[in-house]
Structure formats: C-alpha cells, structure tokens
Amino acid sequence: MANTANDWQEAPSEAQTPFQRWLASTASARAAYGYLVPAFFVMGLITFYPLLFQVWMSFTDYGIANLRFDAPAPNLIGLKNYIDIFTGVLAQKVQNFSFWRLLAFNLFWTFSNVPIHVALGILIAVLLNVKGLWFKKVYRAIYILPIVLPTLVIATVWRNMFDQDSGAINLAMASIGQVFGVAPEVFRIRWMESIEPPLAWLLPGQALPLSYYAMLITNIWLGWPFMTIVATGALQSIPGDLYEAAAIDGASPTQQFFNITLPLIRPAMVPAAMYGIIMTFNLFNLIYMMSGGGPLRKTQIMVTTAYDLVNGQRLYGMAAAFCVIIFFVLLGLTLLTNRFTKATERYDV
Amino acid sequence: MSDRLPLGKQLLYQALALFIAFAVLFPIAWVVSLSLDPRDISRPTELNLIPPGASLTAYTQVIKQPTNNPVSFAELAFNSFRLAFGVAFASIFVGVLAAYSFSRFEFKGRRALMVSVITVLMLPSVATVAPLFVLLNRINIDIGAIEFNMRNSLWGVGLALTSTQLPFAIWNLKGYLDTIPKDLEEAARIDGADPNQLFVYVTLPLAIPALAVTGFLAFLTGFTEFIMSWQFLSNPKDFTLAMSLWNMTGQFSGDTPWSKFSAMALMVALPVAVVYLVLQRYIVSGLTIGSVK
Structure with a gap:
C-alpha cells in the first residue's frame, strides 16, 4: 500500500514520462486494489477454495471411508446426488x-x-x-x-x-x-x-x-x-x-x-x-x-x-x-x- | 430542542420500555431461578424467582468441572476467549480495509467483487463444514517442538470461523462507511492528504462505532459457536464453553441437570455481557455528529 502514497493528487502538468502519467492516472485504482489485497488473500484461501472443493465433492459418493487423508478417493457419480434430492429418491434413506x-x-x-x-x-x-x-x-x-x-x-x-x-x-x-x-x-x-x-x-x-x-x-x-x-x-x-x-x-x-x-x-x-x-x-x-x-x-x-x-x-x-x-x-x-x-x-x- | 420530556410522555415511554424489558428478562429470570434451586430438579413445576432454600451449589460444581471431561471452567473460558478475540480481530482488521475500498473507490470489477462477497455472506457455516473439515485435516503443522493437526486445533476452528465472519464484517462496515459524509475526506484531500492518510486519520476514527459493533458481533459468534468446534475438536483440552454447555444437554438428554446447566449458561453469558458494557461507550457515541457543519 505504501507505493500508492505519494502519487494521489499529482497533476500531469510538468514534463513526465508516459509511465509516470500512467501511475498518476491509476493511483485511485491501485489504492482501491491495495486495500482489497488482504481480504482477497484470506477469502481465497479459506473461503473460495473450500467452496470449489465442495462442488467437486457433490459429484462424488464421498463417504466416511474417504475421510482420512490417505484414504482412497471417492467415486465420481455425476448428477446422481442432485437427482435423488429433487425427485425424492432420498426419502428412501431419510424419512418424510x-x-x-x-x-x-x-x-x-x-x-x-x-x-x-x-x-x-x-x-x-x-x-x-x-x-x-x-x-x-x-x-x-x-x-x-x-x-x-x-x-x-x-x-x-x-x-x-x-x-x-x-x-x-x-x-x-x-x-x-x-x-x-x-x-x-x-x-x-x-x-x-x-x-x-x-x-x-x-x-x-x-x-x-x-x-x-x-x-x-x-x-x-x-x-x-x-x-x-x-x-x-x-x-x-x-x-x-x-x-x-x-x-x-x-x-x-x-x-x-x-x-x-x-x-x-x-x-x-x-x-x-x-x-x-x-x-x-x-x-x-x-x-x-x-x-x-x-x-x-x-x-x-x-x-x-x-x-x-x-x-x-x-x-x-x-x-x-x-x-x-x-x-x-x-x-x-x-x-x-x-x-x-x-x-x-x-x-x- | 430541550432535553426534557413532558411528564406524560415520559411515563408512557417508560411503560413501553418497561414492558419490553419484562419480555426480555422473563426467560432469563427463569434460568436464574433454576440455577439457584438447590434441589437440582430435572423439571421445574412452579414459577418462583428465588426458589425456597436458594443456594450457589450448582455454581461451585460448574467452576470445578462442568462436564465429565477433566477440564475446569477457567480452561474452557480461556479457549473460548482466544477463539473469539482472534476471529473478531482478524475480521475487522481485514474487513475494514476492504470496506473502505468498496465504499470510497470506483474501480474495475468493484461490483463483481462486492457481489462475490455477498454471495459468500449468504452461505451458512453448516454449508462449509464438510470441505473445511476435509481440507484442514490434511494440514499438519510441525515446527520443532510445536506439532499439531490444523483441523484438530483452535487455529483451524479460528480459520473456519473467520471464513464465515469476514464477509459480514466487510458488508456491515461498508454499509456504515457509506453513511459517513465524504466532505471531511474532500477537505483533507484538498489539504494534501494521500489516500492512506485519509483512511487512517479521517475515515477510521469516524468508523470506530461500526468497528466496535462489527468486532463485537464477530466476538459473539466466535464465543458462542459450536457447530464447527464440535465437528473439528476432539481433545477436551481444546474444548470451548459453548461445546461443554452443549455437552451437558447432550449427555443427559432426557433429564438435563437444569440447575447446573442454568448456572453454566449464566456463567457463559457473563463475560460477553461485560465486554459489551465496556464497548458500549464506543457504540453509543456518534462520532460523525458535529464533524461536518
């Protein structure tokens, strides 16, 4: 964030290289992204990645046998879980x-x-x-x-x-x-x-x-x-x-x-x-x-x-x-x- | 406007406020009454505020050892505090930075990022237990003398809770920052302040009430959460107050020891109430009043 500190309100009046002009014109955007970096990093790691993992899990028959880290991977079963839920086949396992x-x-x-x-x-x-x-x-x-x-x-x-x-x-x-x-x-x-x-x-x-x-x-x-x-x-x-x-x-x-x-x-x-x-x-x-x-x-x-x-x-x-x-x-x-x-x-x- | 209310209005408002207070206090009085009851009855049969022969036996039992696990109340409380403070600090620290960005800047992808935050905010913690459990279970920390499984530790629970608290912190703080007039920042910018100075010296002090409220709510969530901790932790030394309270109900399902349970419940609630009273000063003081004329 510190690199955005001094170019906030510089007017492009004096002789500048294109790079300096670019810096000045994007100061606001770079500050905005700078403030977002911590949240982006934290949420990416502990929120978005687990959510993607969950989507993959939903296409498998992930069960208690697959829990340990050295356990075999679960089988891919496509949309079967979703179909069972929507059509009520799940009611055979879960009453009412x-x-x-x-x-x-x-x-x-x-x-x-x-x-x-x-x-x-x-x-x-x-x-x-x-x-x-x-x-x-x-x-x-x-x-x-x-x-x-x-x-x-x-x-x-x-x-x-x-x-x-x-x-x-x-x-x-x-x-x-x-x-x-x-x-x-x-x-x-x-x-x-x-x-x-x-x-x-x-x-x-x-x-x-x-x-x-x-x-x-x-x-x-x-x-x-x-x-x-x-x-x-x-x-x-x-x-x-x-x-x-x-x-x-x-x-x-x-x-x-x-x-x-x-x-x-x-x-x-x-x-x-x-x-x-x-x-x-x-x-x-x-x-x-x-x-x-x-x-x-x-x-x-x-x-x-x-x-x-x-x-x-x-x-x-x-x-x-x-x-x-x-x-x-x-x-x-x-x-x-x-x-x-x-x-x-x-x-x- | 004078600070005095006409007596008639005052009495009407007092009656209203008292009625609400009674409705709020009724269940609490019920628990207090049960916790003082010396008979440790499984089921109460009468309404008494102070039961006959009231005693504090239930409290002393709970302080020594609330459940069958060999853990004292103090150890449980320390775990809960660490967890709650960690989650509250992490979510307001990271959250206010992101909230400032969303509230004060116009940039490419702003709307999409905000939508992604609120999209995650929608997700209940129950809905992420399974993947977080599986993934954190694979991380084993091994630094010299320190060796533990991430999932089976308060650090893992803290991470999992932060993942559910952070989106709310961002959203709530953004909502508050939006209500802070921008005139102050305009004035400071004209005086030559850069964006970081604007944030640290102008916006942040004005956001203290919102930081307090948000941090407090995150603290409450961390302090009272049990779904994640119940799923993650297996070592009684890591257990939290909420887990033990739940343990007490589960253990005796049919005949909960209501006196002990009520005593425990009140003792869990007490530190939270104290933190609230300490923070109330910040919550109450409206810092934006009078800054802009």
Whole structure:
C-alpha cells in the first residue's frame, strides 16, 4: 500500500514520462486494489477454495471411508446426488424428506420473521433515542441480552419454557387463567409435539404445527435487538439540526420519522435486513435444538437437513450436493432482495 | 430542542420500555431461578424467582468441572476467549480495509467483487463444514517442538470461523462507511492528504462505532459457536464453553441437570455481557455528529 502514497493528487502538468502519467492516472485504482489485497488473500484461501472443493465433492459418493487423508478417493457419480434430492429418491434413506415442501417452509419461516424484527428494531431504537428518556443505559443493557446469550442456551431454555407439564409458558397461562376461573388442564399445550395444526376453526387451511408458532415467538424475542443495535448506530449519526429545522417548518413527529429518520437510517438498515433474511433462512441452532425439525420434518429447514445428512446419515457427497443447492437457492433469494432494495448502490449525501 | 420530556410522555415511554424489558428478562429470570434451586430438579413445576432454600451449589460444581471431561471452567473460558478475540480481530482488521475500498473507490470489477462477497455472506457455516473439515485435516503443522493437526486445533476452528465472519464484517462496515459524509475526506484531500492518510486519520476514527459493533458481533459468534468446534475438536483440552454447555444437554438428554446447566449458561453469558458494557461507550457515541457543519 505504501507505493500508492505519494502519487494521489499529482497533476500531469510538468514534463513526465508516459509511465509516470500512467501511475498518476491509476493511483485511485491501485489504492482501491491495495486495500482489497488482504481480504482477497484470506477469502481465497479459506473461503473460495473450500467452496470449489465442495462442488467437486457433490459429484462424488464421498463417504466416511474417504475421510482420512490417505484414504482412497471417492467415486465420481455425476448428477446422481442432485437427482435423488429433487425427485425424492432420498426419502428412501431419510424419512418424510420432500425437497419442495422443505423449500416452501424455509421461505415462509424467513419472511414471517424478518419484517417483524426490522420493524420492532427500528421502533425500539427510536424509543431509546428519545431525548431525556430516563434509564436509557439500563434499558440498553437489558435489551442487548438476547444477542448476548448463546443461541444454544436460548434454544434449550425456550424449549424448556414450552414444555407441556412444567414449561414457564403453560404455567404462566394457567395462573392467569385461574384468575378467570379457567381450569389449568386447558393450558397443558403440547407445543413441540402436536402434529395437527392449532386453532383449525379459526385459521382453516393452514398446515403448520404449533412448534412453528413457538419458534416464531422465540425468534422474535431473539431477532429484534440486532436490528436495534444497527438502527441505533445509524440514528446517532443523523445530525440533530435536521429535526430542529423540520420542527420549525411544522413537521409532526410522524412526518419527521418517515421523512428524516427512515431515509437516513436506510443505508444501514438495508444491509442489516438482508443479513437478517439470510440469517433467519439459515437459523440452525434454534430449529435444531427446539423442534429438531419436527414433528414429521414439518419444521425442518435446509441447513438442519444438510447437517442431518453430514452428522446423522454421514452422506458427505449428498450433503455437499445439498449445500450446492442451498447456495443457488440463497443466490436467487439474495439477487431478488438486492434488486428490490438496490442495496449495492452507494449512498450519496 | 430541550432535553426534557413532558411528564406524560415520559411515563408512557417508560411503560413501553418497561414492558419490553419484562419480555426480555422473563426467560432469563427463569434460568436464574433454576440455577439457584438447590434441589437440582430435572423439571421445574412452579414459577418462583428465588426458589425456597436458594443456594450457589450448582455454581461451585460448574467452576470445578462442568462436564465429565477433566477440564475446569477457567480452561474452557480461556479457549473460548482466544477463539473469539482472534476471529473478531482478524475480521475487522481485514474487513475494514476492504470496506473502505468498496465504499470510497470506483474501480474495475468493484461490483463483481462486492457481489462475490455477498454471495459468500449468504452461505451458512453448516454449508462449509464438510470441505473445511476435509481440507484442514490434511494440514499438519510441525515446527520443532510445536506439532499439531490444523483441523484438530483452535487455529483451524479460528480459520473456519473467520471464513464465515469476514464477509459480514466487510458488508456491515461498508454499509456504515457509506453513511459517513465524504466532505471531511474532500477537505483533507484538498489539504494534501494521500489516500492512506485519509483512511487512517479521517475515515477510521469516524468508523470506530461500526468497528466496535462489527468486532463485537464477530466476538459473539466466535464465543458462542459450536457447530464447527464440535465437528473439528476432539481433545477436551481444546474444548470451548459453548461445546461443554452443549455437552451437558447432550449427555443427559432426557433429564438435563437444569440447575447446573442454568448456572453454566449464566456463567457463559457473563463475560460477553461485560465486554459489551465496556464497548458500549464506543457504540453509543456518534462520532460523525458535529464533524461536518
């Protein structure tokens, strides 16, 4: 990087060799590439190379016998892994496996979660940013707790809270119900295990088991504080004069929120929301530890299935193929959200 | 604008904030209550904040030896810290350089490189466990007295975690750098600063809140990660806190020792909370305010 130091703003006014002129005209580009070199090197070695290796693995029957470094190479079997996954032949080895139902649930899971996280995150960040609010620091310290706690702790604790007999949720509902004279037996809800969809009389036609709703509640609890952190950082970089000027011009707080706050925190929130979509789509810990994908694989998502293929079934080649499919599904998802939000555009003041 | 809120509004906001605080704290209070319970019950049957006869027995047991493995809590904590700090440092150091390039320069291939970063960002760590495991397993480090297998070491886990954290660091820092007005850099450039000076003396100080937030999130990921470490590490001396916590649930699956488990869970969360409170000052201070008028 040091070689780009002195030719940044030299004007080509004096007599120069073509090489010097070339140096001056490319100073900006060379600086740009110089700053990219470390990331390029690191990611090439530990990210892109393993990914290419994974693509090769997906065309093989890589199994437990091929794991050791002196073991024989696996056989190339072409597209068989992919065909088995898409046509459902894999269901012979993995019960209740259906690729298309899995994909549909995974998308529904993602898009029923993230909008709630972003909206709550922004609103709570704005609440915490109100000037003169008492105990701000206390609230900030409390609200961070869901991200501070390891997700595996959260998942196991919430799983316990949704326990049928002694979970905090059922106990709390029973004690509230008692006040209104409802028998406690009504609240012995089998959150994780019941197969039939809840409230069938209220929501006819919906097919999701109760465990989906339990995990939705848990994930809302878990998801909004990250959005609040990002929104708070962005809110604090908004100059206060903007609001003063708007207030003098007679803008109501609601108008200020939609015309100043939202547009100015958008450059920070858009990458965060995209990150949230991808994180939720791949939310391994919560699903794996709370419902385990059950009942009947109805709440299984793609990454928990991939993990099951590696860890439970030990079909490494099949898992690699599955991960390549995950990659393309996520690529499509990202390109769609990217086009929708134009997130790669630079923000210019 | 005055810094005082009308009392009515203040009370309304306080009620809202308190309600959110209650929702956040409810499960945590539940765990605290379980960890203090002296009966080490397998399944709780009542809601009590401080159970009858509360004691700290579970905590002392966990400090001595959380699982059946002959490893103390302190050793596990040291491993987790090394891993988390290493991953956080590597990803913000490399990440901010790349983010600066993406945010401030126009160059050939910029868009393609950004797309490749976000393409990798999409990938969950589960999706790269298999190839990283196989490849790192082939690297044996042998320098004099130091001899180990890359896969079966915290270095290998650190590399694997950095590979998943770096894309996010780049993307998040770029998003923040984009919100820093360029006027300051224009001014410094007119005063004769070269690109490296602009970066080190103008942009970097303004990016400290984002560096803190990003580094903190990378730290959290490193500290709480278990999929990679669980897959990679086989020597109990290398185990991390998250692994042992998982080990405790796995070991007793049907009847988890909830008091011990809860005590362990709280002790794992504590150092992270402390680091957060230390960094909060940087996260909160909005350094761009007032720099440009």
